[in-house]
Amino acid sequence: MCDSCGCNVTSGNxxxxxxxxxxxxxxxxxxKKLLAHNDDQAAHNRAHFDARGILTINLMSSPGSxxxxxxxxxxxxxxxxxGLAVIEGDLETENDAARIRARGVPAHQITTGSACxxxxxxxxxxxxxxxxxxxxxxxxxxxGNLVCPASFDLGQHRNVTLLSVTEGDDKPAKYPVMFRAxxxxxxxxxxxxxxxxxxxxxxxxxxxxxxxxTVPLLPVSxxxxxxxxxxxxxxxxxxxxxxxxxxxxxxxxxFIQLDGASLHAHAEVSV
Ligand SMILES: Nc1nc2c(ncn2[C@@H]2O[C@H](COP(=O)(O)OP(=O)(O)OP(=O)(O)O)[C@@H](O)[C@H]2O)c(=O)[nH]1
Ligand SMILES: [Zn+2]
Ligand SMILES: [Zn+2]
Ligand SMILES: [Zn+2]
Numbered sequence: 342m343c344d345s346c347g348c349n350v351t352s353g354n355x356x357x358x359x360x361x362x363x364x365x366x367x368x369x370x371x372x373k374k375l376l377a378h379n380d381d382q383a384a385h386n387r388a389h390f391d392a393r394g395i396l397t398i399n400l401m402s403s404p405g406s407x408x409x410x411x412x413x414x415x416x417x418x419x420x421x422x423x424g425l426a427v428i429e430g431d432l433e434t435e436n437d438a439a440r441i442r443a444r445g446v447p448a449h450q451i452t453t454g455s456a457c458x459x460x461x462x463x464x465x466x467x468x469x470x471x472x473x474x475x476x477x478x479x480x481x482x483x484x485g486n487l488v489c490p491a492s493f494d495l496g497q498h499r500n501v502t503l504l505s506v507t508e509g510d511d512k513p514a515k516y517p518v519m520f521r522a523x524x525x526x527x528x529x530x531x532x533x534x535x536x537x538x539x540x541x542x543x544x545x546x547x548x549x550x551x552x553x554x555t556v557p558l559l560p561v562s563x564x565x566x567x568x569x570x571x572x573x574x575x576x577x578x579x580x581x582x583x584x585x586x587x588x589x590x591x592x593x594x595x596f597i598q599l600d601g602a603s604l605h606a607h608a609e610v611s612v
Contacts, residue, residue, distance in 0.1 A: 350375070351453060351456040351458075351460050351462070351463065352453065352454060352456070352463065353459075353460045353461070353462025353463035353464075353465075353466065354375050354378060354379065354460055354462050376492075376493075378462075379460050379461045379462070379493055379494065380461070380494055382460075382461035382462050382465055382496075383461035383464075383493075383494035383495055383496040383594075384496070385461075385465065385496070386461055386464055386465050386468065386495065386496025387496040387497075387498070387592055387594065389468060389473075389496070390479065390496060390498070391586075391587050391592050393473055393474075393476070394477075394583070394584055394587050395473065395476050395477065395478070395479050395583075396477065396478050396479070396498055396499070396576075396579055396580045396583040397478075397479045397480075397481065397495075397496065397497040397498050397499075398478065398479070398480050398481065398497060398498070398499050398500075398501055398576075398579070399481045399483055399490070399495055399497040399499070399500050399501070399595070400412070400480060400481065400482045400483060400501050400503065401483045401486075401487075401490045401491065401500060401501070401502050401503070401519060401522070401523075402485060402487070402502060402503035402504070402505070402529075403485055403486070403487050403503075403505070403508055403512075404485030404486070405485065405505075406485070406503045406504065406505035406507075406508065406529055406530075407503055407505055407529040407530055407563055408482045408483075408485070408503055409429075409437045409440055409441070409482060410529075410563040410564065411503065411527065411529065411561070411563045411572075412427060412441060412480055412482065413440060413441070413444055413563070414563040414564075414566070414569060415480075415569075415572070415573070415576070416441065416444040416445070416446050417444060418569065418573060419478075419573060419576070420444070420445060420446060423477040423478055423580070424475040424476040424477045424478075425446045425476065425477070425478055425479075425480070426446060426447045426448070426471055426472075426473065426476045426478075426479050426480070427441045427446060427447070427448040427449075427479070427480045427481075427482065428448070428449050428451065428459075428464060428467045428468065428471070428479065428480070428481045428482070429441065429448055429449065429450045429451065429482045430450075430451045430453060430458075430459040430463070430481070430482060430483050430484045431450065431451075431452060431453070431484060431485075432452065432453055432454065432455065432456075432457075432484065433452055433454075434450075434452070435450045435452075437450065437482060438450035447471055447472060449467045449468075449470045449471050451463050451464075451466075451467050453484060456484070457484055457486045457488075457489050458483060458484050458486055458489035458490040458492075458493055459481065459483050459484060459490065459493065459495055460493050460495070461493065461494060461495050461496055464481060464495045464496060465496075477580060478576060478580060481495060481497060487512070487516040487519045488516065488518065488519065490519070491518050491519045491521075491522040491597070491598040492518075492597060492598050492599075493597070494594060494595075494597045497594075497595060498579075498583055498592070498593045498594065498595070499524040499525070499579055499593070499595055500522050500523050500524050500595040500596070501523065501524065501525050501526075501527060502519055502520055502522065502523035502525075502526050502527070503526075503527045503528075503529045504520075504526060504527070504528055504529065504545060505528075505529040505530045506528065506529070506530050506531055506533050506534055506537055506540045506542075507530060507533060507537065507540075509540065510539075510540050510541050510542070510544040510545040510548065511544070511545075511548055512545070512548070513526075513545065513548035513549040513551075513552060513554075514548040514551065514552075517552050518598045519598075520549055520552055520554060521552050521554060521596060521598060522595060522596050522597065522598050523554070523556055524556055524595055524596075525556050525557045525558075525559060525575055526549060526554075526556060526557070526558045526559070527559050527561055527572065528542060528545060528558060528559065528560040528561065529561055529562070529563065530562060530563075530564070531560045531561060531562045531567055531568065532562035532564055532565040532567060533562075542560060545558075546558050557571075557575060559571050559572050559575065
C-alpha cells in the first residue's frame with residue numbers, strides 16, 4: 342500500500358526527502374535513507390526520555406478500537422499515582438487531545454494530514470511542546486492503522502497493540518507485522534462479547550501465539566472497568582523496569598518490524 346500512498350514522506354521528514362541534490366545527480370535513494378534518519382531521531386527522543394526516567398508507550402491499533410478510551414480510563418485511575426502525559430496522532434482534528442486535557446493531563450496533538458503513521462521527527466517536535474517535568478509515563482497514541490506504525494521507531498520503550506472484539510478474532514493472523522511488534526496486546530471492548538457471538542477470545546489468542554508471540558494478552562473494557570487492574574499492573578511493572586534500566590545506564594526499544602519497513606524502503610525518486 343505504501344508504494345503508492347507515499348506515506349513515508351511526512352511533515353516530519355519532508356525536509357530530508359526534498360533537500361537539494363548535488364549538480365549532476367539525477368536521482369537519489371531518498372526513501373531508504375528516510376528510515377535511517379528516522380532511527381537517528383528516535384534514538385535522540387529515547388535519550389530525552391531516559392534522561393528524565395520517563396517510560397514511553399506507543400499505542401497502536403485500527404481506527405476506533407478504543408485507544409483514547411483506554412487512556413481516559415487509565416488517567417482517571419492513575420493520575421494521582423503517576424505523572425502522565427499524552428502525544429496524540431490523528432490525520433485531522435484536536436478531538437483526542439481535547440478528550441485527554443479534559444481529564445486534567447497535558448496532551449499535544451499531532452495532525453499528520455495524509456500520513457498514516459507517526460514518525461520520530463513528529464514526536465520530537467511534540468515532546469518539545471510538552472512540559473515533561475514530573476512525567477513518569479508518556480503515552481503516544483499512534484494514528485489508527487494496523488500496518489505502517491509497526492515499522493517506525495519513535496523513541497518509545499514499549500509497544501501496545503489493541504484489538505477490539507468488534508474487529509474479528511483472526512486479526513493477528515491477517516496483520517502479523519503489527520502483532521509481532523507488540524510488547525503487550527490489549528483485547529478491548531470485552532463488555533461487547535455477549536452480543537458478538539462470533540468473536541472467540543481463545544481463537545484470537547491462538548492466532549497471536551501462532552506468531553510465536555509470548556506477550557501478555559490483556560482483556561479489558563475501558564467503558565465498564567473490566568480487566569483494568571491487570572493493565573495497570575503491567576504499566577507499574579514496566580515503569581519499574583524502565584527505572585531499573587535507567588539506573589544501570591541502559592535503555593530498551595520495542596521490536597521494530599523490518600518486514601514492515603520493507604514496505605516503506607522502496608523507490609528511487611527523482612528530485
Ligand atoms: N462498548 C465499548 N465501547 C468502547 C470501549 N472503548 C471504546 N469504545 C467506543 O469505541 C469508539 C471508539 O473509541 P476511541 O477510544 O475513540 O477509539 P480510538 O482507537 O482512540 O479511535 P481513533 O483515535 O479514531 O483511531 C467510541 O465510540 C468509544 O465509546 C469499550 O470498552 N466498550
Ligand atoms: Zn502506509
Ligand atoms: Zn483516539
Ligand atoms: Zn530534542
